[in-house]
Amino acid sequence: MDYDYTxxxxxxxxxxxxxxxxxxxxxxxxxxxxxRTMNQYSxxxxxxxxxxxxxxxxxxxxxxxxxxGIEDDIIRQAVNLVHSMENDTETKTIEVHLTLRREAxxxxxxxxxxxEEDQTELLLxxxxxxxxxxxxxxxxxxxxxxxxxxxEExxxLLPDEEVxxxxxxxxxxxxxxRLTLEAAETCAMCGVTLQVGDSGTRLPCFHTYHEGCIxxxxxxxxxxxRCHHELPTY
Numbered sequence: 662m663d664y665d666y667t668x669x670x671x672x673x674x675x676x677x678x679x680x681x682x683x684x685x686x687x688x689x690x691x692x693x694x695x696x697r698t699m700n701q702y703s704x705x706x707x708x709x710x711x712x713x714x715x716x717x718x719x720x721x722x723x724x725x726x727x728x729x730g731i732e733d734d735i736i737r738q739a740v741n742l743v744h745s746m747e748n749d750t751e752t753k754t755i756e757v758h759l760t761l762r763r764e765a766x767x768x769x770x771x772x773x774x775x776x777e778e779d780q781t782e783l784l785l786x787x788x789x790x791x792x793x794x795x796x797x798x799x800x801x802x803x804x805x806x807x808x809x810x811x812x813e814e815x816x817x818l819l820p821d822e823e824v825x826x827x828x829x830x831x832x833x834x835x836x837x838x839r840l841t842l843e844a845a846e847t848c849a850m851c852g853v854t855l856q857v858g859d860s861g862t863r864l865p866c867f868h869t870y871h872e873g874c875i876x877x878x879x880x881x882x883x884x885x886x887r888c889h890h891e892l893p894t895y
Contacts, residue, residue: 663762664728665759665760666735683749684706684873685757687705689703689725693763703878707871714739714743718735722759754877827894828879839872850886
Protein backbone atom coordinates (compact mmCIF):
# COMPACT_ATOMS: atom_id res chain seq x y z
CA MET A 662 0.00 0.00 0.00
CA ASP A 663 1.32 3.44 -0.98
CA TYR A 664 0.60 6.43 1.26
CA ASP A 665 0.32 10.16 0.56
CA TYR A 666 -0.73 12.77 3.12
CA THR A 667 -0.73 16.52 3.77
CA UNK A 668 -1.40 18.57 6.90
CA UNK A 669 -2.04 22.29 6.31
CA UNK A 670 -3.69 25.26 8.02
CA UNK A 671 -6.09 27.60 6.21
CA UNK A 672 -7.99 30.75 7.09
CA UNK A 673 -11.67 30.42 7.95
CA UNK A 674 -14.53 32.16 6.17
CA UNK A 675 -14.10 35.92 5.86
CA UNK A 676 -17.78 36.60 6.65
CA UNK A 677 -19.40 35.96 10.02
CA UNK A 678 -16.10 35.02 11.63
CA UNK A 679 -16.76 32.82 14.64
CA UNK A 680 -14.40 34.61 17.01
CA UNK A 681 -11.16 32.71 16.54
CA UNK A 682 -12.59 29.21 16.68
CA UNK A 683 -10.36 26.40 15.44
CA UNK A 684 -11.45 23.41 13.40
CA UNK A 685 -9.97 20.27 11.88
CA UNK A 686 -11.16 18.80 8.58
CA UNK A 687 -9.80 15.27 8.03
CA UNK A 688 -10.37 13.22 4.86
CA UNK A 689 -9.24 9.66 4.08
CA UNK A 690 -9.41 8.22 0.54
CA UNK A 691 -8.66 4.63 -0.44
CA UNK A 692 -7.83 4.14 -4.12
CA UNK A 693 -7.73 0.92 -6.09
CA UNK A 694 -4.90 -0.10 -8.39
CA UNK A 695 -6.62 1.65 -11.31
CA UNK A 696 -6.89 4.93 -9.42
CA ARG A 697 -10.60 4.66 -8.69
CA THR A 698 -11.87 5.73 -5.28
CA MET A 699 -12.85 2.56 -3.40
CA ASN A 700 -13.70 4.24 -0.09
CA GLN A 701 -13.76 7.78 1.21
CA TYR A 702 -14.83 9.36 4.47
CA SER A 703 -14.25 12.65 6.23
CA UNK A 704 -14.77 14.28 9.59
CA UNK A 705 -14.90 17.92 10.64
CA UNK A 706 -14.69 18.98 14.28
CA UNK A 707 -13.82 21.94 16.46
CA UNK A 708 -11.27 21.68 19.25
CA UNK A 709 -9.99 23.50 22.31
CA UNK A 710 -6.85 21.52 23.19
CA UNK A 711 -4.15 19.59 21.27
CA UNK A 712 -5.22 16.45 23.13
CA UNK A 713 -8.67 16.67 21.52
CA UNK A 714 -7.09 16.80 18.06
CA UNK A 715 -4.88 13.79 18.76
CA UNK A 716 -7.71 11.67 20.18
CA UNK A 717 -10.12 12.47 17.34
CA UNK A 718 -7.56 11.86 14.59
CA UNK A 719 -6.82 8.47 16.13
CA UNK A 720 -10.53 7.69 15.75
CA UNK A 721 -10.50 8.93 12.15
CA UNK A 722 -7.58 6.65 11.21
CA UNK A 723 -8.93 3.62 13.12
CA UNK A 724 -10.79 2.08 10.10
CA UNK A 725 -7.57 1.86 8.07
CA UNK A 726 -4.35 0.00 8.81
CA UNK A 727 -1.51 2.52 8.88
CA UNK A 728 2.14 2.00 9.78
CA UNK A 729 2.69 3.45 13.22
CA GLY A 730 5.25 5.94 11.96
CA ILE A 731 2.89 7.48 9.38
CA GLU A 732 -0.01 7.87 11.80
CA ASP A 733 2.28 9.40 14.41
CA ASP A 734 3.77 11.83 11.87
CA ILE A 735 0.36 13.07 10.70
CA ILE A 736 -0.85 13.63 14.26
CA ARG A 737 2.44 15.31 15.23
CA GLN A 738 2.14 17.77 12.33
CA ALA A 739 -1.47 18.56 13.25
CA VAL A 740 -0.63 19.11 16.93
CA ASN A 741 2.31 21.36 15.97
CA LEU A 742 -0.10 23.51 13.95
CA VAL A 743 -2.44 23.65 16.94
CA HIS A 744 0.40 25.04 19.09
CA SER A 745 1.44 27.52 16.37
CA MET A 746 -2.12 28.93 16.17
CA GLU A 747 -2.72 29.00 19.92
CA ASN A 748 -2.76 32.82 20.10
CA ASP A 749 -4.36 33.40 16.71
CA THR A 750 -7.59 35.40 17.01
CA GLU A 751 -8.92 34.47 13.55
CA THR A 752 -10.89 31.38 12.62
CA LYS A 753 -8.54 28.69 11.28
CA THR A 754 -8.98 25.20 9.87
CA ILE A 755 -6.35 22.45 9.92
CA GLU A 756 -6.84 20.20 6.89
CA VAL A 757 -5.59 16.61 7.02
CA HIS A 758 -5.74 14.69 3.72
CA LEU A 759 -4.66 11.04 3.59
CA THR A 760 -4.68 8.97 0.37
CA LEU A 761 -4.03 5.22 0.33
CA ARG A 762 -3.16 3.62 -3.02
CA ARG A 763 -3.39 -0.11 -3.55
CA GLU A 764 -0.31 -1.52 -5.29
CA ALA A 765 -0.56 -3.60 -8.47
CA UNK A 766 1.06 -6.65 -6.88
CA UNK A 767 -1.93 -7.07 -4.56
CA UNK A 768 -3.95 -8.36 -7.55
CA UNK A 769 -2.07 -11.64 -7.18
CA UNK A 770 -4.09 -12.31 -4.03
CA UNK A 771 -7.30 -12.45 -6.06
CA UNK A 772 -6.04 -15.07 -8.51
CA UNK A 773 -7.37 -18.64 -8.34
CA UNK A 774 -5.70 -21.30 -6.21
CA UNK A 775 -4.39 -23.00 -9.35
CA UNK A 776 -2.04 -20.05 -9.97
CA GLU A 777 -0.32 -20.32 -6.59
CA GLU A 778 2.11 -23.01 -7.82
CA ASP A 779 3.15 -20.78 -10.73
CA GLN A 780 3.76 -17.89 -8.34
CA THR A 781 5.99 -20.13 -6.18
CA GLU A 782 8.08 -20.98 -9.25
CA LEU A 783 8.42 -17.28 -10.04
CA LEU A 784 9.83 -16.59 -6.59
CA LEU A 785 12.50 -19.26 -7.11
CA UNK A 786 13.75 -17.72 -10.34
CA UNK A 787 13.12 -14.14 -9.11
CA UNK A 788 13.02 -11.33 -11.65
CA UNK A 789 14.33 -13.28 -14.67
CA UNK A 790 11.32 -15.56 -14.88
CA UNK A 791 8.58 -13.21 -13.66
CA UNK A 792 8.24 -11.04 -16.79
CA UNK A 793 8.16 -14.17 -19.00
CA UNK A 794 5.60 -15.92 -16.83
CA UNK A 795 3.39 -12.84 -16.72
CA UNK A 796 3.40 -12.65 -20.51
CA UNK A 797 2.59 -16.38 -20.82
CA UNK A 798 -0.39 -16.00 -18.44
CA UNK A 799 -1.75 -13.10 -20.46
CA UNK A 800 -1.26 -14.99 -23.77
CA UNK A 801 -3.19 -18.02 -22.46
CA UNK A 802 -6.41 -16.00 -22.44
CA UNK A 803 -5.98 -15.15 -26.19
CA UNK A 804 -4.38 -12.10 -27.77
CA UNK A 805 -7.68 -10.54 -28.70
CA UNK A 806 -8.96 -10.64 -25.11
CA UNK A 807 -5.80 -9.04 -23.70
CA UNK A 808 -5.94 -6.25 -26.27
CA UNK A 809 -9.57 -5.54 -25.53
CA UNK A 810 -8.92 -5.60 -21.77
CA UNK A 811 -6.14 -3.04 -22.06
CA UNK A 812 -8.35 -0.83 -24.19
CA GLU A 813 -11.13 -1.08 -21.63
CA GLU A 814 -8.73 -0.13 -18.84
CA UNK A 815 -7.67 2.99 -20.73
CA UNK A 816 -11.29 3.96 -21.38
CA UNK A 817 -12.26 3.41 -17.75
CA LEU A 818 -9.37 5.47 -16.42
CA LEU A 819 -10.19 8.54 -18.49
CA PRO A 820 -13.29 9.61 -16.52
CA ASP A 821 -11.36 9.54 -13.22
CA GLU A 822 -8.96 12.14 -14.57
CA GLU A 823 -11.83 14.46 -15.48
CA VAL A 824 -14.08 13.97 -12.46
CA UNK A 825 -12.05 15.64 -9.74
CA UNK A 826 -13.31 17.53 -6.66
CA UNK A 827 -14.06 21.13 -7.70
CA UNK A 828 -14.17 23.93 -5.12
CA UNK A 829 -17.12 26.27 -4.76
CA UNK A 830 -16.51 29.91 -5.71
CA UNK A 831 -15.59 32.24 -2.86
CA UNK A 832 -18.55 34.43 -3.88
CA UNK A 833 -20.97 31.51 -3.52
CA UNK A 834 -19.52 30.61 -0.11
CA UNK A 835 -19.82 34.20 1.12
CA UNK A 836 -23.42 34.29 -0.16
CA UNK A 837 -24.50 31.27 1.90
CA UNK A 838 -27.29 32.06 4.37
CA ARG A 839 -26.08 32.54 7.93
CA LEU A 840 -28.93 32.26 10.40
CA THR A 841 -29.98 31.70 13.99
CA LEU A 842 -31.82 28.40 14.27
CA GLU A 843 -35.47 28.43 15.31
CA ALA A 844 -35.60 24.63 15.38
CA ALA A 845 -32.96 22.02 16.23
CA GLU A 846 -31.11 20.46 13.29
CA THR A 847 -28.26 17.95 13.08
CA CYS A 848 -25.09 18.94 11.23
CA ALA A 849 -24.43 16.04 8.83
CA MET A 850 -20.71 16.84 8.74
CA CYS A 851 -19.94 16.31 12.44
CA GLY A 852 -23.15 14.73 13.72
CA VAL A 853 -23.60 17.35 16.46
CA THR A 854 -27.11 18.81 16.89
CA LEU A 855 -27.51 22.54 16.30
CA GLN A 856 -29.81 23.74 19.08
CA VAL A 857 -32.42 26.52 18.95
CA GLY A 858 -30.56 29.84 19.04
CA ASP A 859 -27.33 28.42 17.61
CA SER A 860 -25.75 29.93 14.51
CA GLY A 861 -25.87 27.83 11.35
CA THR A 862 -24.99 28.06 7.67
CA ARG A 863 -27.71 27.03 5.23
CA LEU A 864 -27.14 25.90 1.64
CA PRO A 865 -29.58 26.74 -1.20
CA CYS A 866 -31.00 23.21 -0.79
CA PHE A 867 -32.03 24.21 2.77
CA HIS A 868 -29.63 21.82 4.54
CA THR A 869 -27.99 23.51 7.53
CA TYR A 870 -24.48 22.95 8.96
CA HIS A 871 -21.97 24.46 11.35
CA GLU A 872 -20.09 27.11 9.38
CA GLY A 873 -16.78 25.60 10.47
CA CYS A 874 -17.90 22.24 9.08
CA ILE A 875 -19.43 23.21 5.73
CA UNK A 876 -17.05 26.00 4.63
CA UNK A 877 -13.92 23.76 4.46
CA UNK A 878 -16.02 21.24 2.51
CA UNK A 879 -17.24 23.91 0.06
CA UNK A 880 -13.66 25.08 -0.42
CA UNK A 881 -12.91 21.61 -1.84
CA UNK A 882 -16.23 20.50 -3.33
CA UNK A 883 -19.21 22.25 -4.83
CA UNK A 884 -22.04 20.00 -3.64
CA UNK A 885 -24.13 19.47 -0.53
CA UNK A 886 -22.86 16.48 1.51
CA ARG A 887 -26.47 15.36 2.02
CA CYS A 888 -28.29 15.77 -1.31
CA HIS A 889 -25.35 16.64 -3.64
CA HIS A 890 -26.98 19.90 -4.76
CA GLU A 891 -24.27 21.73 -6.74
CA LEU A 892 -23.07 25.30 -6.25
CA PRO A 893 -21.06 27.48 -8.70
CA THR A 894 -17.43 26.45 -9.28
CA TYR A 895 -14.28 28.23 -10.32
